[in-house]
Amino acid sequence: MNRPLLAAVLVLSLTACSEDPEPPHVPPDGGADAGTDAGVDGGVDAGPDDGGSTSSGGAGKLPCDGTGTVTSDNQTYAYCVARVAGVELKIVEPRGGIVPRPVRLAIYLHGDGARAHTRDEAPRAQAPWAYVSETLYVSALAPNRCSWWTRPSLTTCTGTPTETDRDVSGENASALAEVIDTLRKRWDIVNEPLLFGGSAGGSVFLTGSFLPRYGSRFRGIHALGCGGTVSWSGALEWDGNRPEQRGSTRLFYVYGDRDPALADIQASIAAYRGYSIPVGETVIAGASGCGFDDLGAVRDLWERNLGSL
Structure with a gap:
């Protein structure tokens, strides 16, 4: 796979896009470019599994409310549209016949306006890698169909x-937790690391709400494109200093040095380092908001960092 962004940035690669108006301190999904980077600090400790098992043992899959396809590099990938806890999911299963059970789970959370999901931009950029990488891929639409970081009742x-x-x-955080629990019941999914990806508002939601609440239950790699914030409660509901709670969790931020939310992103990085969570960052010179390939960057970050766990 040709990755000019990775060649330029070296350690981290992440991606997403959207053309939606930019809320204060929460940029929309974006486009493509390259920049400078800093590596990950800290180590990764193995966490507990489910009663000694290394995977969920789920089976049966989810019924599809609909289906669709995306085409990338002249290949077509089918997805199943399912709904759990008010969340629409576009699910691409890994390639059949060669994939040993269990599989990994990669779940992507779009930015404001949800265009990466509704226009299939995220599945098109990310699902082909998952398809050949023993990974169940899911693009998840916010319950309000607009933004993960805003309350479900805000539907415009x-x-x-x-x-x-x-x-x-935390209604959206609770919904995502139910989504993951349901997927684990319906597929045999590796306990950790889970692969989380977000762009703009999706990254804000992961760092501000979901990770502080559920980080000790769902541990893994967080690929955070063009967004991030401190915990909205001002703390974690678990202890990052305890290896059995932190597990394989590590955070990777990629953002532009002209991002309107630069102060929020940098505050998020400092806060999570203060919680003893391993953190890496890539800074894209001259980029504002998601003015770089954040969708592909998320995909590449998942791939690059799985090998180090």
Whole structure:
């Protein structure tokens, strides 16, 4: 696979895109470029598994409400559209016949406006890698069909959300936890590392809400494109200093040095390092918001860092 972005940036690669208006401190998904990087600090400790098992043991799959396809490099990949806890999922199973059970899980959370999901940009960029990499791929649409970081009742994708629109009660985090639990019941999924990816508002949601609440239950690689924030509660509901809770969790940020949310992203990096979570970052020179290939970057980051665990 040709990766000019990886060649330029060396250690981290992440990707996503969207043309939606930019809310304060929460940029929309973006486009493509390259920049400078800094490596990961800290190590990764093995965490507990489920009663001694290394995978979920699930079976049966989810029924499809619909189907679709994406084409990449002249190959067509089919996806199943399913719904769990008010979340629409586009699911691409790994290639049949050569994949040993269990499989990994990679789940991508779009930015504001959800165009990476609704226009199939995320599955087109990320599912082909998952298909040949023993990984169940899922693109997840926010319950309000607009943004993961805003409350479910905010169902308009127009206008500019504000800080008061944040899902501070954690309804979306609870929904994503139910999605993961359901997927684990329906497929035999490796306990960890799980692969999380986000762009803009998806990254804000992961760092501000989901990870602080559920990080000790769902451990793994977080590929955070053009976004990030501190925990909205001001803390984690688990202890990053305890290896049995932290497990394989590590965070990778990629962002532009002209991002309007630069202060928020850098504060997020500092906060998670303070929680003893291994963190890496890549800075894209001259990029504003998601003005680089963040969807491909997420995919490449998943691939690159799986080999180090």
